Amino acid sequence: MAQQLHFEKHLLGGSSRSLKLAFVVDPLPELKAWKDSSVAMMRAAEKHGHEVYAIDARTLGWRKADAAHAGGVSGEAMHLHLRPDDHDWYRETGREWMPLTAFDAVVMRKDPPFDFEYLTATWLLERAEADGVRVLNRPRALRDHSEKLAIMEFPDFAPPTLVSRDMAQLQHFIDEERDVILKPLDGMGGSQIFRVHRNDANRNVILETLTHEGARTIMAQRYLPEIAHGDKRILLIAGQPVPWCLARIPKAGETRGNLAAGGTGIAQELSARDRQIAEALGPVLFKRGLLLVGLDVIGNHLTEINVTSPTCMVEIRQQSGFDAAGAFITALEHACGLA
Structure with missing residues (x-):
């Protein structure tokens, strides 16, 4: 808990007013609240006193302004009340088409695949950004950082x-x-x-x-035989490493540690090498508009840089007590000028 307080203090947390936040996500019925980091973020945002809206990424669009329409990028926004029940985790309290300029910040959390529709969403969000909308992670940065190929920029850490x-x-x-x-x-x-x-x-x-x-x-x-000890997911928030990572241990007979492939997640404190990698990459990626990043590290080697919808927040909090979702909202508040 002391680590949590130190982390949030470093991020200059502490909001002075309520924000109107939109989370661009996959359809809400598809989100698994008991493990989904986007749900954890929305819950943390409401706990911090902010208004939470969800926008299905499929509803994003742009219209040219005319006498009857303001124009710009908009989406179907659902105003949510978050509940603690993971099987019945939200109440929709309103739904309307809204311009993205109506929000203090838009958080892009749609899952891959990074196909043409995902690419189109980044173009739309970049147009909204040009109209003054604060979008995180930044659309251009999402396009510029292929989650597999981004390690080419940091070859000293790669296998x-x-x-x-x-x-x-x-x-x-x-x-x-x-x-x-x-x-x-x-x-x-x-x-x-x-x-x-x-x-x-x-x-x-x-x-x-x-x-x-x-x-x-x-x-x-x-x-890398060190995969037996876990494919570590290290979270960076505003360029700073979360002090706990999630080591995803492959199940018996498997090579892959991914939770989706049956791996078991074990929260553990960062090693000296983990911190070296995180502290080298964090400021560089944050400067490019990547507020939240997930590094994948096996042994001493960086294998991927995840920027689309990094996860593992729920498991880290359950096992370590560190509230990464809350730290993310604190960082978002600071990005919006609250301190």
Whole structure:
């Protein structure tokens, strides 16, 4: 708890007025309140005294201004009252189409895939930003930071890695490293991740399948045996590392630690190496408008930089007592000029 107070003090928390906050999310019935970080953020926002609205990302749109319409980017906003019951977690107290300029801040929390519709949402949100709307994470930063490829900017922290769709290059990398992880660049939740040994009889067909016969670029990384101790999710809020991470331990017989793939999350304090990585990346990413980032670290190596909808807040609070969702709202208040 002392860590929580120190963290929020560092972020200059303490709101003096109520904010009107919109969370751009997937359809509310699809959110699993007992583990969803977006729900935790909305609950924290209401606890801090703010008005909470949810906007289904599918309703975002833009209209040219005319004599009858103000124009700009808008969405169908649902005014919410949050409840503690995870199976009946909200009450809708109003619903109307609203311009995004009506909100003090818009929090982009739609989950991947980062497909054309997600890309379109970032363009719409960037247009709203040009109209004076505060959007976090910033739309341009979401586009500029591929969650797999962003590690290329920080190679000193990454494991041996190859990004390619060239079969000969990929085969050579497997021969060199002997034991590798192959993954698509647009995957999430551990989807389509393969561990391939040099002598794997299926290596050719795996490469053919993942690359679509050489038509799709993929990532290959040296297999890190430290995954047995967890794929650590480290949260950065306003450039500062949350003092607890969630180590996602693979289930028996699995390579992937992702919770969606059956991994078990264990909260633990950051190691010295974890802090080194987090403190090196945090200020750089925050300066670009990334208020919330999730770093994936296996052993001593950075493997991914998650910017779309980083999660694990609920598990960290349940096991450590650290309220990352509350710290995020404190950081959001500060971004809105409250102190």
